[in-house]
Amino acid sequence: MKELLLIIVPLVAAALAALWPNNRTRPWFLPVAALMHTLLSFGLLLYPPEAPFHAWFGYDPLARAMLPAVSLLFLGCAAYGVPYLQLRSERSNRVFVPAFLAALGLMSAAHMARHLGLLWIATEAVTLSSVPLLHFNNTPRAFEATWKYLLVGGTGIALSLLGSFCLGYASLHGGGTGDLTFAGLVAQGASLSRPWVLIAWVLLLVGYGTKMGLAPMHTWKPDAYGEASGIVGAMLAGGVTTVAFTAVLRVRAVVEAAGAGVVANRTLLVIGLFSMLVAALFLLSARDFKRMLAYSSVEHMGILSFGAALGGAGLWAAFFHVWNNSMTKGALFLSAGNIRRAAGGRTVDEVSGMSVITPRSAALFVMGLFAVTACPPFGPFFSELLIVKSAFGTGHGWAAAFFLGCLLLAFFGLTRVVFAIVYGRPRQAAREMDPKFRETLAVIVPPVLLLLLSLWLGLFTPEVLRQSWTAAVQQLSPTP
Amino acid sequence: MLLTFALWAYVAGMAGALVLQRAERLANVLGFGLAALGGVCGVVFSVSSLAAGRAVTIAPVTLWSGPIPDVRLVVEADALSCFFVLIVSLVGLAISVFSLGYARTYYGRKNVGVLAAVFNALLLVTTLVFIAGNLWMFLIAWELMALLAYGMVSFEHEDREARQAGVLYFIMSHLDAACILLGFLMLAQAAGDFSFASLRGIGAKLSPQQRDAAFMLFVIGFGIKAGAVPLHIWLPVAHPVAPSNISALMSGVLIKTGIYGLVRVCFEFLGPPPMWWGASLLAAGTVSAVLGVLYALMEHDLKRLLAYHSIENIGIILMGIGAALMFLHTGHAVLASLALIAGLYHTINHAVFKALLFLGAGAVLHATHTRNMEEMGGLAKRMRWTSLFFLVGAVAISALPPLNGFVSEWLTYQSLLQGFGTTTSLVRLMFPLGGAMLALTGALAAACFVKAFGITFLAQPRSDHARNAHEASLPVLIGQGVLTAACVFLGLFPTAFLKLLDPLTQQLTGHQLSQQLTLANGLVLSDATAQGGTVSTLGITLMAVYLLPVPLALWAMFGRKARTRIAPTWDCGQRGLTPQMEYTATGFSKPLRMIFKALFRPRREVQREYDFSPYFATTLRFESHMEEVFQTRFYRPVNLWLLRLSRRLRALQAGSLQAYLIYVFITLVALLLFAS
Amino acid sequence: MSVHDTLLNRLKRGCETMAYPKGPAPALPDRHGGALKVEAAKCDASCSACVTVCPTEAIARPAGKPVALDLGRCIFCAECVTVCPTKAITQSNDHRMAVRQREDLVLGDTGKEQVRLAQALDEKLRRLFGRSLKLRQVSAAGCNACEADTNVLGTIGWDLGRFGIQFVASPRHADGLLITGPVSKNMELALKKTYIALPEPRIVIALGACAIAGGPFIGHPQHHNGASGLVPVDLFIPGCPPHPLTILDGLLRLLDRLGESDARR
Known part of the structure; x- marks a missing residue:
């Protein structure tokens, strides 16, 4: 029952917000609903239900491992959203706030979907609900970004639908009863028709991979993350990608049960490393610091795929990394948003010396850089090191070396841009600068808290989280 | 126990300085005072541990056990650790005292509290690197060290040069951390465990190719940190722009972490070395030594000159270590001990005299407001003590008897010269060649310091700032004095110091050499061979002291009748000596x-x-x-190639939606083919 | 030429240094006029032909006094010799002209027909410099003829070094100063500083008409008319320029290295 609340509460809040007349006080729906959602999801984390609510739908170990991260990230974004929307009071947020809340609800639904079709519906609903968020800035470039997001995303949608059909057919062909729940598909196991399973796997990987932002299906990301405001970017990078990752993992469990686990892992490995390489190479000549964050997100999706491909300890580390990634990306996007607002420009040519103009956001941005490039003592250091360690452990030494190499190249690119923006003599592109922007506590505290969380996760990973990840790994690959 | 107390002193210094940021003087005194206290404790701890001759001083202790399985921080101190803790504590102590006076130059300008805090933190994490007992502790301390040092290099980040230096340092540090991580992971894979205790001798379990690959990774990783050619490009850029006390710490201690890593890995973890390992280190060391000093000669920025000399001395240390590895391969364990002792003795010597020189440079920089030697001069009269200390440092680094540089280079020569007879293969030619290059290096280093000392301190001031220079404050002088005393002690009493190295060589090569190296009750240093080359720095000094009455007596007998007249220096009949008549640094090295x-x-x-x-x-x-050969021939082309590749790839993200969709389609087809 | 050829050549040619002062002086060319001899007794009472013809006003004939020729101012053009009707002034072809006092260069009065040659240094100085005299040369704005003729003394034939006389680079290494040239105002400071830089005991040698009295530049406002007014001079060697033999004779006379065969007075 409580699981349903996870979906209902944000959706109801969305409806209420849509009806709420006052533009200035509407943003408050965000933190209120977010707080309730977070309390619910942490309550469920600590006291999970014995069995999922329904065969199609429920709070299983996989959802338990990932959903609280999304919830926490959303809370941070919601807290930031209030001062942000009050800063943007010239625009009506009657569409923004409900869409944002609806996204949260739908993301919860997608995490908890245990049925192939329901998963598809929920994931695509998330896509649709995030379209108005992208468009909030209402510039021609934002429009173009939204358009590309829709189209490339739409292709992904179509492909995953096709893949779902193929998987369904594989089940039917293997003598299945038409039970398209994941548990049912896994139970069918080896009787699933192998060629159909493989086709389905490819289609679903490409489809959901587009949502995740794996290369080369990532091309919508730079535009979308570049044009979206910081709060939306954080949500996309930390939340939506997690949803897609969950989807990929569920499908992979089916494929593995069908006996094609080796192929699945290999494709995940290749696509993960390819994403990291592409991201690293693009980062080397990055100029726009928000698009840079998009490529960093591609890189981290590659890391997640790589970890998932390794299975076992690697998969466990990938879950750890999902949490770290969400927190870190949240902090990065929010502080980047502050900088963008204060500086008015977004490339290294237009912006420099932010340590003087917005000292706190600049410091946060640099700290975020350290975190995302795996400097100790931040969380990503531990999760990425564990992934590398498990790579060595499973005999993928060369892949691990390639992994580290891509991390290094990405590091070069990120460092260049961040330092160019933060240091130097202050210079602002005066035309787009927001004169009302001030570094108040309200816009600083949320990213600080997210960064501190990422630090805390690395040093004092709570037992309950670790246990939830172990349970999720167990669920996905129940090895004897 | 003392070491714990030292570490807590650093932590307290860090916290105190941060808390008291607003009260500059208090932050200064508290921060650096506690660092000095920590340094004293560290010195006492390490000297007493080494003197006691124990192989293991602190058995592996888990400091913190993370929630994630087998993420643990373990510390462990054996003789090698204690030796390097001695280095960091002694140099840290001197620099802390120096900083008490030096930090005053930052009052009102920059945040002294942050400077003191990061200084304490640096000492703390460097000590942790040396006493790390497992991979997690080592890596975390290593990366934190790089991060903090980066922060200090860009302390004066208003200056563009400092910013660029910081970025380069940061990038190279990450590169070396990645290489070291890979190498350690390869070893840990075979051991199944991340603790150093289980990594000992693990090389035997790896295949020869894996061992070679691991060795290459470690050489590149630790070589970047140490500043060996051709991985050194960050050193002359980063060391000059940091505040002078940090430069002294970096050049004196931080680059020695690379040496520590190499010794630890090569002598303990990787197992019996093939010949080419030692030979490549010897070659790299020789090249570093010669190139380092040649580039140093051409510099007229005082701190850059000193930074290049660090590269040279790291080269000399690597020569000793490489020779030791070669001797291990040929089975001459005694010679290996000798070469290792030579390398490690030079490590501590270099730490001491390089820190001394950087501290002197810091005092000079503060007095003259410039790093450019062409604007200095005439400081010997205005900064008497600083010039005296700098002179001692210059004599020490030029390896002139009876100071410490001479002793360690003598030991290095001895081990190289005896290497010729150890093997019959052509490799043995490397030894006399190395010795000859070492001799060349020594001569060039002496020339370079004649220039450095002469142009900076002697003759007339070349600028108004130099003319108005005044002597540094008392803490600055005391800091330099401590290191000067250390130089003199290490030079005059090598036999006493060698006893401290016994447990080290016992652990690493299985031999204790100090007995064989000591003759005549400690007066004479020997090279432990039958031919018996010997030298006695103490003897030289004592002889000079004993013979001193002779010229005094002669003067008393004959000299007093002579009339002396004090007249201006002969200036070829010009109106008077002006700074324009002096050597310039550039001219001297032409x-x-x-x-x-x-x-x-x-x-x-x-x-x-x-x-x-x-x-x-x-x-x-x-x-x-001058052409910066390594930058223009290697680093910049690689950098440009990567950038060009990246820019060409950008064409793929051209904005065309059709292109994006085609990518998806291509991926689909490729994966379908791949999966089937 | 290779080293081998050089050595062979040297061996073939043997020692080419002249025997002087242990042997006769080298033959002097016809052009060499040598010292002037002034016999004032031979003068006409009212003749002052030599006075007017002297370019440096070296000859004076005050009323009622005998003619006086200052050899220090003389540039040895020999116009006075040509113009003198009574041959009171003649060229003696004597190369020996060096003196210790400036007054010894004024000829004409009875007993002073020829220069009173230089005496050696006193015993203390002779002990110091007799076998090793290091000189610092100061070229004070002259025409360089005196320097050229001094330079010749360093060649194989003359070999100044066999007497222990050498030219050194720094006045701090020198025992004496050799001044040539009329000492322009620009060189005044340099000359004085060089003299002060010489360690004591020191000697000063004024070489050539310019250094003694200004030579052809006498009276010019940019010159000091020689070194005598600026530093105390111990040896005057007249000539314009003096023949190398004259210079050598003067130096050896100063050091008492000539041997008694050539001593006069």
Whole structure:
């Protein structure tokens, strides 16, 4: 029952917000609903239900491992959203706030979907609900970004639908009863028709991979993350990608049960490393610091795929990394948003010396850089090191070396841009600068808290989280 | 126990300085005072541990056990750790005292509390690197060290040069951390465990290719940190721009972490070395030594000159270590011990005299407001003590008896010269060649310090700042004095110090050499062979002291009748001596620039403006450049190639939606083919 | 030429240094006029032909006094010799002209027909410099003829070094100063500083008409008319320029290295 609340509460809040007349006080729906959602999801984390609510739908170990991260990230974004929307009071947020809340609800639904079709519906609903968020800035470039997001995303949608059909057919062909729940598909196991399973796997990987932002299906990301405001970017990078990752993992469990686990892992490995390489190479000549964050997100999706491909300890580390990634990306996007607002420009040519103009956001941005490039003592250091360690452990030494190499190249690119923006003599592109922007506590505290969380996760990973990840790994690959 | 107390002192210094940021003086005194206290404790701890001769001083202790399985921080101190803790504590102590006075120059300008806090933090994490007992502790301390040092290099980040230096340092540090991580992971894979205790001798379990690969990774990783050629490009850029006490710490201690890592890995973890390991280290060391000093000679920035000398001395240390590895391969364990002792003795010597020189440079920099030697001069009269200490440091680094540089280079020579007879393969030619290159290096280093000391301190001041220079404050002088005393002690009493190295060599090569190296009750240093080369720095000094009455007596007998007249220096009949008549640093090194022009590729440009005759120029502009060989031939091309690749790839993200969709389609097809 | 050829050549040619002062002086060319001899007794009472013809006003004939020729101012053009009707002034072809006092260069009065040659240094100085005299040369704005003729003394034939006389680079290494040239105002400071830089005991040698009295530049406002007014001079060697033999004779006379065969007075 409580699981349903996870979906209902944000959706109801969305409806209420849509009806709420006052533009200035509407943003408050965000933190209120977010707080309730977070309390619910942490309550469920600590006291999970014995069995999922329904065969199609429920709070299983996989959802338990990932959903609280999304919830926490959303809370941070919601807290930031209030001062942000009050800063943007010239625009009506009657569409923004409900869409944002609806996204949260739908993301919860997608995490908890245990049925192939329901998963598809929920994931695509998330896509649709995030379209108005992208468009909030209402510039021609934002429009173009939204358009590309829709189209490339739409292709992904179509492909995953096709893949779902193929998987369904594989089940039917293997003598299945038409039970398209994941548990049912896994139970069918080896009787699933192998060629159909493989086709389905490819289609679903490409489809959901587009949502995740794996290369080369990532091309919508730079535009979308570049044009979206910081709060939306954080949500996309930390939340939506997690949803897609969950989807990929569920499908992979089916494929593995069908006996094609080796192929699945290999494709995940290749696509993960390819994403990291592409991201690293693009980062080397990055100029726009928000698009840079998009490529960093591609890189981290590659890391997640790589970890998932390794299975076992690697998969466990990938879950750890999902949490770290969400927190870190949240902090990065929010502080980047502050900088963008204060500086008015977004490339290294237009912006420099932010340590003087917005000292706190600049410091946060640099700290975020350290975190995302795996400097100790931040969380990503531990999760990425564990992934590398498990790579060595499973005999993928060369892949691990390639992994580290891509991390290094990405590091070069990120460092260049961040330092160019933060240091130097202050210079602002005066035309787009927001004169009302001030570094108040309200816009600083949320990213600080997210960064501190990422630090805390690395040093004092709570037992309950670790246990939830172990349970999720167990669920996905129940090895004897 | 003392070491714990030292570490807590650093933590307290860090916290206190941060808390008291607003009260500059308090932050200064508290922060650096506690660092000094920590240094004293560290010195006492390490000396007493080494003197006690124990192999293991602190058995592996888990400091913190993370929630994630087998993420643990373990510390462990054996003789090698204690030796390096001695280095960091001694140098840290001197620099802390120095900083008490030096930090005053930052009052009102920059945040002294942050400076003191990061200094304490650096000492803390460097000590942790040396006492790390497992991979997690080592890596975390290593990366934190790089991060903190980066922060200090860009302390004066208003200056563009400092910012760029910081970025380069940060990038190279990450590169070396990645290489080290990979290497350690390869070893840990075979051991199944991340603790150093289980990594000992693990090389035997790896295949030869894996061992070679691991060795290469470690050499690159630790080589970047140590500053060996060709991985050194960050050193001359980063060390000059940091505040001088940090430069001293970096050059004196931080680059020694690379040496520590190499020794630890090569002698303990990787197992019996093939010949090419030691030979490649010897070759790299020789090249570093010669190139380092050659580039140092061409510098007129005082701190850059000292930074290049660090590269040279790291080269000398690597020569000793490489020779030791070669001797291990040929089975001459005694010679291996000798070479290792030579390398490690030079490590502590270099730490001491390089820190001393940097501290002196810091005092000079503060007095003259410039790093450019061409604007200094005449400081010997205005900064008597600083120039005396700098002179001692210069004599020490030029390896002149009876100071410490001489002792360690003598030991290095001895081990190299005896290497010729250890094997019959052609490799043995490397030893006398290395010895010859070492001799060349020594001579060039002496020339370089004649220039450095002479141009900076002697003759007349070349600028107003130099003319108005005043002696540094008392803490600054005491800090330098501590290191000077250390130089003298290490030079005059090598036999006493060698006893401290016994447990080290016992652990690493299985031999204790101090007995064989000591003759005549500690007066004479021997090279432990039958031919018996010996030297006695103490003897030289004592002889000089004993013979001193002779010229005094002669003077008393004959000299007093002579009339003396004090007159101005002969100036060829000019109106008087002016700074324009003095050697410039560039001019002094010109002959060497011409000799080695194949390396330097100097380019010279003279522009002259005149009204009616070229012989009466109104303005004259002279520019002289040297090619930075490694940057232009290797690093920049690689950098440009990567950037070009990246930019070409950008064409793929051109904005065309059709292209994006085609990518998806291509991926689909490829994966379908791949999966089937 | 290779080293081998050089050595062979040297061996073939043997020692080419002249025997003087242990042997006769080298033959002097006809052009060499040598010292002037002034016999004032031979003068006409009212003749002052030599006075007017002297370019440096070296000859004076005050009323009622005998003619006086200052050899220090003389540039040895020999116009006075040509113009003298009574041959009171003649060229003696004597190369020996060096003196210790400036007054010894004024000829004409009875007993002073020829220069009173230089005496050696006193015993203390002779002990110091007799076998090793290091000189610092100061070229004070002259025409360089005196320097050229001094330079000749360093060649194989003359070999100044065999007497222990050498030219050194720094006055701090020198025992004496050798001044040539009329000492322009620009060189005044340099000359004085060089003299002060010489360690004591020191000697000063004024070489040539310019250094003694200004030579052809006498009376010019940019010159000091020689070194005598600026530093105390111990040896005057007249000539314009003096023949190398004259210079050598003067130096050896100063050091008492000539041997008694050539001593006079």
